Amino acid sequence: MIRGIRGATTVKNNDADEIIQVTREMIEAMASENDIDPETIASVMISVTPDLNATFPAKALRLIDGWKYVPVMCMPEINVPGSLPKCIRVMMTVNTSKNQKEIEHIYLNDAIKLRPDLIEENK
Template sequence: MMRGIRGATTVRENDANEIIQETKRMIEEMAVKNEIKPEEIASVLISVTKDLDATFPAKALRLIDGWKYVPVMCMPEIEVPGSLPQCIRVMMTVNTNLNQKDVQHVYLNDAVQLRPDLLKDS
């Protein structure tokens, strides 16, 4: 079954290293919590708010062992007045046996406010 796993995080600054490290932390947590292996991933889409342009957050995936062939693409997030700044959002499409209600979405840093209804206790 194909499922989407959502994730989001924020950074303090428009800094390439911080963007990559926070993206990597989020992606790894998404994979661990949902027991996802790289070969089960169809694709990963990453969006960033317009205030983040120091690097491509997709570079973070290349730092994870075994993720060399995972298709990934970055894009800008749409601008909505009052939306969360310095935010990186992820949609990971995976093959999994998890029921939709059992998927564990990951929201880190200030992004926890985006979808508190989807957060599960660890």
């Protein structure tokens, strides 16, 4: 079955190295917490808020062993007034036998504000 795994994180600065570093941390946590092998990934979509344009966060995936052929795309997030700034969001679609409730969605840094219900549920 194909399932979606959500992830989100934030950076302090619009800096290429920081964007790649925190994106990699989030992607690796998503894979680790959900026992994901890159061969089971259908695709990864990454959105960024309008205040982040120093680099493509998708570059982080190319630094992870075995992820060379994982399809990935970056796009802008909707610019909603009052939304969380400097945020990187991920939707990873994977083939898994886990049910929806077993999926561990990953929210790091200030992005934990986005889904506190999921953070508390997974503790």
